[in-house]
Amino acid sequence: MSTQASILKVENIVTRFHTQDGLVYAVNGISFDLKKGELLGIVGESGSGKSVTMMSLLKLLPMPPAEIVSGTAKFEDQDLLQLDTKQLRKIRSGKIGFIFQDPMTSLNPVLTIGYQLAEPMREHLGLSRRKARKRSAELLEQVGIPMAESRLGDYPHQFSGGMRQRVMIAMALA
Numbered sequence: 547m548s549t550q551a552s553i554l555k556v557e558n559i560v561t562r563f564h565t566q567d568g569l570v571y572a573v574n575g576i577s578f579d580l581k582k583g584e585l586l587g588i589v590g591e592s593g594s595g596k597s598v599t600m601m602s603l604l605k606l607l608p609m610p611p612a613e614i615v616s617g618t619a620k621f622e623d624q625d626l627l628q629l630d631t632k633q634l635r636k637i638r639s640g641k642i643g644f645i646f647q648d649p650m651t652s653l654n655p656v657l658t659i660g661y662q663l664a665e666p667m668r669e670h671l672g673l674s675r676r677k678a679r680k681r682s683a684e685l686l687e688q689v690g691i692p693m694a695e696s697r698l699g700d701y702p703h704q705f706s707g708g709m710r711q712r713v714m715i716a717m718a719l720a
């Protein structure tokens with residue numbers, strides 16, 4: 547057992563959906579505790595509520611139909627579930643990176659990969675255009691995209707599914 551402090555302590559999250567056919571109970575009281583330096587994998591069959599659990603933590607679900615009925619998610623002395631959209635946006639852009647399951651719907655199809663990587667770094671980290679571009683290439687390389695710099699001008703459809711998911715990982719790292 548680890549004696550390290552918790553980074554994220556989730557207790558008893560219940561999330562359900564109000565649908566035309568009635569209530570769908572997607573997450574029924576999940577709890578877990580993530581310590582500093584730990585990696586936590588959550589495993590379960592398709593539809594068992596893994597994505598809904600994580601999206602509940604950052605209020606990434608459309609509400610309605612989704613409703614977080616109960617639970618707490620303690621992150622740095624605050625309960626994520628009690629934060630408003632503005633506070634959560636700050637955490638999402640600075641402290642918790644989220645890699646969506648379907649990268650095609652989270653990348654903008656009409657903007658280049660390089661732009662989509664660099665723009666948030668310019669905005670949130672205040673990097674110059676040149677520095678952000680250089681950092682984007684480094685990050686792409688870090689996640690295993692060959693000839694990264696030459697691919698910054700590509701659009702998402704020019705990348706494979708796995709490569710697009712790597713771009714999302716690069717964004718989370720950034």
Ligand SMILES: Nc1ncnc2c1ncn2[C@@H]1O[C@H](COP(=O)(O)OP(=O)(O)OP(=O)(O)O)[C@@H](O)[C@H]1O
Binds near residue numbers: 571572590591592611
């Ligand atoms: N918008 C929605 N409206 C109604 N039900 C939903 C909605 N989104 C998800 N669900 C339901 O919530 C349950 C949990 O879905 P979730 O996406 O969390 O599964 P998962 O464990 O991530 O599965 P997978 O391994 O396939 O990604 C499923 O029964 C799903 O049908």
Ligand SMILES: [Mg+2]
Binds near residue numbers: 598
């Ligand atoms: Mg999922």
